[in-house]
Amino acid sequence: METLLLVNLFHELALKGGNRPFFLKRAKAHVKEALKGTGARLEAEWPMALLFRLPQEAWPEAKERLKDTLGVEGFARVLRTPPDLKALEAALEAVLLEERFQSFRITAKRSDKTFPLTSPEIERLLGAFVKEKTGAKVQLKGAEREWVVRVLPNAALLEVERHPGPGGLPPGVSGKVVALLSGGMDSPVAAYRLMRRGAKVVLVHFHPFPLLSGGSREKAKAIAERLARFQHRIRLHLVPFSEVQREIIVKTPKAYRVVLYRRYMLRIAEAIAQEEGALALGTGDSLGQVASQTLENLYVVNQAATLPVFRPLVGLDKVEIKAEAERIGTYPISILPDEECCTLFAPKHPVTRAQLSVVLEAERHLNTEALIALALKDREVVRYTWPGQKPLPKAQGEAPIMGHGPLDG
Numbered sequence: 001m002e003t004l005l006l007v008n009l010f011h012e013l014a015l016k017g018g019n020r021p022f023f024l025k026r027a028k029a030h031v032k033e034a035l036k037g038t039g040a041r042l043e044a045e046w047p048m049a050l051l052f053r054l055p056q057e058a059w060p061e062a063k064e065r066l067k068d069t070l071g072v073e074g075f076a077r078v079l080r081t082p083p084d085l086k087a088l089e090a091a092l093e094a095v096l097l098e099e100r101f102q103s104f105r106i107t108a109k110r111s112d113k114t115f116p117l118t119s120p121e122i123e124r125l126l127g128a129f130v131k132e133k134t135g136a137k138v139q140l141k142g143a144e145r146e147w148v149v150r151v152l153p154n155a156a157l158l159e160v161e162r163h164p165g166p167g168g169l170p171p172g173v174s175g176k177v178v179a180l181l182s183g184g185m186d187s188p189v190a191a192y193r194l195m196r197r198g199a200k201v202v203l204v205h206f207h208p209f210p211l212l213s214g215g216s217r218e219k220a221k222a223i224a225e226r227l228a229r230f231q232h233r234i235r236l237h238l239v240p241f242s243e244v245q246r247e248i249i250v251k252t253p254k255a256y257r258v259v260l261y262r263r264y265m266l267r268i269a270e271a272i273a274q275e276e277g278a279l280a281l282g283t284g285d286s287l288g289q290v291a292s293q294t295l296e297n298l299y300v301v302n303q304a305a306t307l308p309v310f311r312p313l314v315g316l317d318k319v320e321i322k323a324e325a326e327r328i329g330t331y332p333i334s335i336l337p338d339e340e341c342c343t344l345f346a347p348k349h350p351v352t353r354a355q356l357s358v359v360l361e362a363e364r365h366l367n368t369e370a371l372i373a374l375a376l377k378d379r380e381v382v383r384y385t386w387p388g389q390k391p392l393p394k395a396q397g398e399a400p401i402m403g404h405g406p407l408d409g
Contacts, residue, residue: 004080005040005052005062006157007031010073010167014048023173024048027071030170033232034069037387038062051078051157063163065387068229068328070196072165076148078157083115085122088149089129091158095147096133103139104130110151122149169198171231177310178273179282180265181205181236183219183338186284186313188227188330189321193312194282195230202276203227203234204269206241206375215338221382222333228384230328237272238380241265244371252362255351258292259359263304267368268375270305280308286321287314291350300354 009027016023024047031050032042038061040052054062059077066075079095081087108122117125126149127138136145148159177199179191191201205220217238224236241261248260269281285293292301302309313321325331 003054003056003059004043004078004157005035005054005059005075006078006159007050007052007066007075008073008165009048009050010071010165010169011048012167012169013071023169026173027170030071030232031066031069034065034387035062038065065229066165067163068166070166070168070198070230071170073167074162074164076159076162078150078159081156081158083112083151083154083156085117085125088126088156088158092126092130092147093133095158095160096130099145101134101136101145103137103143104134104145104147105138105140105143106130106147106149108149108151112151112153114153115151122151166196166230168196171195171198172200174198175280176200176202176276176278177280177282178202178204178269178276178278180269180284181220181223182284183216183223183334183336184284185318185325185331185334186286186289186321188223188284188334189324189328190282190284190310190312191227192230192324192328192330194310195227199280199282201227201231201234201282202272202278203236204239204265204272205236206239206265206268208242208245209240215336217380219333219336219338223330224382225384225386226329226333228386232386234384235276236382236384238382239268239272239375240378241375243374244268247366247371251365253358254347255349256354256359256362258346258350259297259300259354260362262292262301263359263363264368264371264375266301266305266309268372270307271372271376273307278307280310281305282310282312284313285311286316286318287311289318291352294352296353297351300356300359303356303359 009024013020013023013027028045028050035052038058039055040058040062042050043053044051066072079091081091106123106126108119110119110122130136131138150157174197177194179187179194179201181187181191181203191203195201203224205217207216209217220236220238224234228234244264245261248257252260266281273281285298287293287295322331325334
């Protein structure tokens with residue numbers, strides 16, 4: 001018996017019509033990349049599944065990787081035997097030595113129609129074998145344990161351990177999005193949700209260094225490194241924002257500071273999007289959650305951008321967002337203390353129903369192009385790859401705001 005790994009791709013990929021081959025090709029490449037370095041070798045593939053030969057000791061690492069691999073509906077550790085009932089019984093007997101359960105079921109899938117037994121017959125005979133060996137009862141609905149048997153033309157596969165994948169679409173099939181990343185809980189979840197819909201996400205973090213400490217940057221790096229698990233390659237732009245804030249603080253109405261901060265963040269992010277070849281921006285806004293996220297304020301902030309602004313969390317509350325942050329592993333990083341740009345010199349009573357006319361009048365006193373250029377001039381760009389490589393913290397050279405087309409990778 002050999003240990004194999006069966007990976008099933010997300011069922012949504014089957015609905016893609018004429019574009020299905022493109023989506024499946026990207027999904028399979030994403031799975032293969034996730035398993036690099038584990039010793040997994042592709043044995044067979046079908047339209048919606050991949051079969052790998054896997055060293056037995058590599059199973060725990062492969063399992064952890066596939067739990068975060070977008071486009072995967074589920075995966076299983078399987079044993080391969082000859083296409084023979086006795087061989088399947090021997091494989092089951094070896095597994096039963098390590099398990100205790102009160103109820104079970106056998107599910108057979110016979111793709112080799114020349115096999116002498118039908119699927120119901122395989123289920124009945126193997127079920128009787130397990131019942132005799134364990135004394136457990138057969139239970140077709142809600143069984144404590146299920147084994148899936150697949151009979152192929154030259155082999156039989158017995159699933160001994162199955163896990164769900166994250167589903168979704170593989171990265172890049174839906175284009176590129178620049179996502180604004182704060183140090184809080186919401187924006188990493190929003191970035192993940194964009195990735196899960198097939199967007200290749202580029203992260204932009206605005207920090208107040210050197211006006212305040214560099215803790216915000218370090219948190220952003222840690223979050224980006226975690227998010228790289230889902231996309232495998234991710235780029236983080238670290239943009240100093242303190243000079244923009246100084247100008248806003250000195251020259252504009254106090255109550256409008258946060259709205260103006262956010263408008264300039266969108267403008268700078270849009271300049272980065274043009275360099276990256278991205279067609280949309282993404283934020284972690286949730287409607288009505290804080291003062292800056294009232295409908296009126298979101299409307300006014302949006303007017304600073306010409307690209308679409310996606311808000312994947314707009315209808316979620318804090319409890320729902322926290323649960324997802326815990327599930328994807330960003331929550332322990334997000335709750336670490338830091339100093340965020342939007343809380344820096346924030347007014348005690350910020351405007352909750354901003355008026356666009358007031359904002360436009362305030363911005364007449366600001367040199368918008370110069371401020372955007374200043375913020376971009378001193379940014380750092382950090383690349384992360386996963387699995388298997390450390391971040392490459394070398395900063396890029398100066399990047400003119402509208403100076404180049406899409407960056408590589």
